[in-house]
Amino acid sequence: MRSEAIRYLIVPGWQGSSDEHWQSHWQRRLPDSARVEQADWMAPRLGDWVAELARSIASDPRPTILVAHSLGCITVAHWAARAPAELLRRVRGALLVAPADVQRSNCPPALQNFAPIERQLLPFPSQLIGSDNDAAASAARALELAADWGSEAVILSGAGHINVTSGHRYWAQGFVYLYRLQSRIEQHARQRA
Template sequence: MARHLLVPGRGIPRPEHWLRRWADAHPDYRWAPRPPGPPFNLADRVAALHAAITADPEPAVLIAHSAGCITTVTWAGRHAGPVRAALLVTPPYLDPDWTPGPDDPPDYAFGVVPRSRLPFRTVLVASRTDPYTTFAQFEQYAEDWGAELFDAGDAGHIETASGYGPWPDGERLVAALG
């Protein structure tokens, strides 16, 4: 048996977002951290995820969306804990050479995204029409992280604006992870 931790992106998912629907439908799923909304402070998010993972010796399945994927891979690069697997849904691509400019919001300061192989089974969900990441960039992330790549097709960013409330494919992927 595994516990499920939901790792949110930058904002607070709308009630119709698949992450919120899953949280409501599965009382045993826990937020890690609870969606705080902007600004996105990576250090705070990684610390909250670490606290949630290490709070229980039971292995966790991490379910991350967008910037939550960055939180997850950053955590894995700095910490260890009982994690069975991760579902990383449409991680945004961050150019390793990019630095925020003076007019960028402070929550754009993600830092360099770790590119080493993750120490647990990982499925990366990629969209061919994501506005933040090209399919080739998803493929590179999957290769770097040692993740299985799931091609979601023309799915946008797999969020409410792209038409995702219910997401049966995602539920099947989580079930296969344990």
């Protein structure tokens, strides 16, 4: 990581991430960061969202770390299952925060076209952060997704959906998990060298 410039690509979830959302704060703080801008944040379509993520990754040749939230995590999993090797190699890792279980019984209809969730291992290191009281995915479901994707998992206590509503505006604690992920990426690169 120290020898190459890393781009941080913010991957928001349903309804986007407002200026007060931790993803927006992180985008302003992290050097070389950009955001995936979906055409329709309110009525997401799986094909459109995956295509836009692919375009955003392809638009910059630098190695990238994805910073995804909620439906953005599910978009990353779908993209990784379909992406060509050339683009997969650009992604060094992914921080997957509060993934939305689009297969749950009370899933909003607007999100159901993202089901079923891809279950294959992600081809890059990933860190999944869930919560024991997230209405979008139970702790057990978050751990199941982490196992499917090969992600290191952390379940926070009482963190909700890890968004503005649950009190996570700056979410400074999240940088600990980003740095942990970056350490894993460095170890992964050394092992492959």
